[in-house]
Amino acid sequence: MNHVINLQQKLALFDDHWSPKIVAQLNDYHVKVVKVEGEFVWHKHDETDELFMVLDGELTIELADRDAVVMQAGEVFVVPKGVQHRPIAHTECHILLLEPAGLINTGDAGGALTASNDDWI
Amino acid sequence: MNHVINLQQKLALFDDHWSPKIVAQLNDYHVKVVKVEGEFVWHKHDETDELFMVLDGELTIELADRDAVVMQAGEVFVVPKGVQHRPIAHTECHILLLEPAGLINTGDAGGALTASNDDWI
Numbered sequence: 001m002n003h004v005i006n007l008q009q010k011l012a013l014f015d016d017h018w019s020p021k022i023v024a025q026l027n028d029y030h031v032k033v034v035k036v037e038g039e040f041v042w043h044k045h046d047e048t049d050e051l052f053m054v055l056d057g058e059l060t061i062e063l064a065d066r067d068a069v070v071m072q073a074g075e076v077f078v079v080p081k082g083v084q085h086r087p088i089a090h091t092e093c094h095i096l097l098l099e100p101a102g103l104i105n106t107g108d109a110g111g112a113l114t115a116s117n118d119d120w121i
Numbered sequence: 122m123n124h125v126i127n128l129q130q131k132l133a134l135f136d137d138h139w140s141p142k143i144v145a146q147l148n149d150y151h152v153k154v155v156k157v158e159g160e161f162v163w164h165k166h167d168e169t170d171e172l173f174m175v176l177d178g179e180l181t182i183e184l185a186d187r188d189a190v191v192m193q194a195g196e197v198f199v200v201p202k203g204v205q206h207r208p209i210a211h212t213e214c215h216i217l218l219l220e221p222a223g224l225i226n227t228g229d230a231g232g233a234l235t236a237s238n239d240d241w242i
Contacts, residue, residue, distance in 0.1 A: 004190050005197040024199050026172045026219060029150070031197065051147045055195075067141050069125050074176075076126040076152065098147060098219065 007033060007055060010119050011094050020097055021071060021121035032097040033121075040087045043107035050079045050099045057093030060087040108118055128154060128176060132215050135241055139234050141218055141226055142242035153218040154242075161208045171200045173219045178214030180237035183207040 005023050010033050014021060018040060020032035036059070044064075052059065054071045061077060062068045064084035069077050077083045087095075106114045131144050131154050138146045139161060141153035157180070165185075173180065182198060183189045185205035190198050202207045208216075227235045 004192050006193075007195050008199065024172065026170045026199055027202075027221075031172070049147045051145065051152070058240075072123050072127075074128050076128065076145055077124075077160075078147055082146075102140055 007096065010121055011033070011035065011055070017092075018105070019115040019119070020070075020117075021119050022046075022091055023121060025101065029098060029099050030101045034095050034097060035086060035092060036089045036095060037060075037092040038089065041106055041109045041111055042084055042086045042111035044082055044083050044084045045079075045099075045103060046051070046108045048100050048103065049081050051097065052077050052079070052087075053098075055094040055095040055096055057089060057091060059086040059093045059095060061086060126152075128217065131242055132156065132176070134173045138213075139226070140204075140236040140240065141238075142240050144242060148220060151224050153220070153223045155164060155216050155218060156213060157208060157216060158213040159210065162227055162230045162232055162234055163205055163207045165203055165205045166200075166220075166224060166228045167219050169205050169224065170178070170202050172218065173198050173200070173208075174217040174219075176215040176217055178210060178212060180214045181209040181211075200242035201209065208209065 017035050017037050020034040021107050022030045024031040053076045054073050056073050058070045074082050126144050138156050138158050143151045143153050145152040174197045175194050180192045228240040
């Protein structure tokens, strides 16, 4: 991969929600962009931390046993591995994710919102 | 680490160039912010890819054996492991870096621009 990735151009290529698209790979990690709106499912990733960066909009991440965090564009939050969390966006929000390649978006929860973990854009 | 990281607030805390500051950890990776201006040294990292995201300004990355890339704010580029590269910023540029914890900024080159690899902000 020897090209510059423009995140806004990538985001313009799709409209579906809660379906992360891979835009870059760093060693065995994937950088993804995703559009979200509404409430996701409570879940956790026992094997890894997960990084969220808001690119546009506002994202709330509810966390088990601690206060929720509210993130604006240009803000980063790392959900520690093993911590139950639930992303919520009251209006559409654009996010960059960083996580190990192959991670399942719904973690241990599964269900209808489970998306492909190998969807490049 | 259970707090939101505002990248602009972190960048406002320092003025030195070519001296990355760690703002977040994801498993054994560090997220860093750095201000750069001028020409860095040619170097490579034989053991890892390195991700650059421009937050403000314009960054050129010269690459051995291939065309240079020019990046604007909101753009991402991954320098593959083992590839000689040299970042250049004609005016001050703010960058987010993602790389394994402990990575040395000057890679195999060393020299006067070698910075701390454990400088949190």
